[in-house]
């Protein structure tokens with residue numbers, strides 16, 4: 001077993017010239033809340049499928065003007081469990097599991113495709129997990145061939161893959177390029193050996209370096225790195241050194257997530273409490289601050305929530321142009337694509353519906369063998385849900401609301417219809433998080449880390465649903 005390098009050696013202190021986060025403000029408002037990759041959040045989905053009539057929603061989605069399509073494939077297997085993990089995963093070393101799963105995905109794609117207008121252009125494809133590179137390169141080629149033969153994949157399609165550098169061989173990169181992938185997202189999380197030991201994820205920095213080298217050499221045009229702060233044994237200093245390490249990889253984008261501690265959903269996380277290794281809320285906030293300062297000084301633009309990008313990256317350009325969007329994969333430049341998800345736990349969405357597949361592989365497989373869509377839960381959106389989804393997404397992407405634009409788009413007098421919600425922002429305005437004007441709302445740079453808190457004021461479901469979300473920071 002190779003131990004990753006201990007990054008505790010020497011590292012410059014965070015530069016003093018980047019603006020700090022207002023930690024008192026964050027402390028005051030960082031309550032649990034949804035991430036708003038969808039609205040209403042997935043906690044509102046129901047299993048009352050007969051009532052939902054989801055196949056009607058798919059049929060309606062095919063009507064002329066149905067627009068572009070985004071495809072998501074959930075590839076759930078991992079060889080070992082990282083104890084912080086919140087994803088839907090299956091831990092196994094049985095390689096045949098990959099072949100069997102692709103056989104099932106072929107069934108699911110064929111079944112779903114009969115319900116879809118396949119002439120619609122596919123503008124976005126994402127392989128998520130789990131660990132997509134658990135799958136042997138030839139299985140990924142088989143899946144890619146199926147996608148390219150079944151759907152009308154646009155020449156400009158944005159095809160991204162989550163990469164685990166510990167489970168990557170060069171032929172994976174070759175296979176992924178052959179089937180059209182051009183964007184990679186590397187799971188790094190932390191480069192410190194003590195933290196890696198504590199979370200059960202060994203990943204020497206040389207694996208990160210080797211992966212980025214292969215990806216660039218074979219023509220991947222964008223590399224994202226995922227980090228997590230708030231993990232066991234992390235300190236603001238050690239996290240700053242992790243940022244030093246990942247900056248040497250020269251990523252185009254970074255996602256710096258707050259560790260979501262939800263042991264009532266993910267019991268493996270209890271070990272961190274038992275061992276008393278979790279950082280204090282103060283230390284966690286300091287890590288968030290370090291990340292923001294270090295990445296700003298390094299020239300990255302804060303896209304929103306936990307995302308950073310180079311100023312010439314498409315996300316940063318879209319942010320400046322006011323054309324940024326948000327979907328289940330986070331921020332995107334793809335407007336209004338219908339999403340079709342495949343694999344266990346995957347979510348699909350049309351204008352007025354969400355549909356989630358079984359999380360349990362046995363139930364998912366049984367439905368496919370029976371020739372049925374493997375839907376476990378879903379939601380039909382009311383017109384009010386659709387309006388609030390639009391306004392929350394604009395808030396998350398534009399850091400503000402323009403009443404005239406939204407009145408036009410939603411067909412209502414925005415300021416009048418949402419007067420109660422706008423009035424509820426008074427405390428946030430008094431604390432300098434938002435600026436309310438007669439023509440709209442602007443989230444200040446002090447308030448930017450609290451975007452979700454502002455969005456929560458427009459969420460119709462929060463007052464009625466038990467709050468089972470992770471903390472906003």
Ligand code: SF4
Nearest residue numbers: 078081082085087130
């Ligand atoms: S590799 Fe990724 S998906 Fe798998 S257990 Fe670790 S964090 Fe979770």
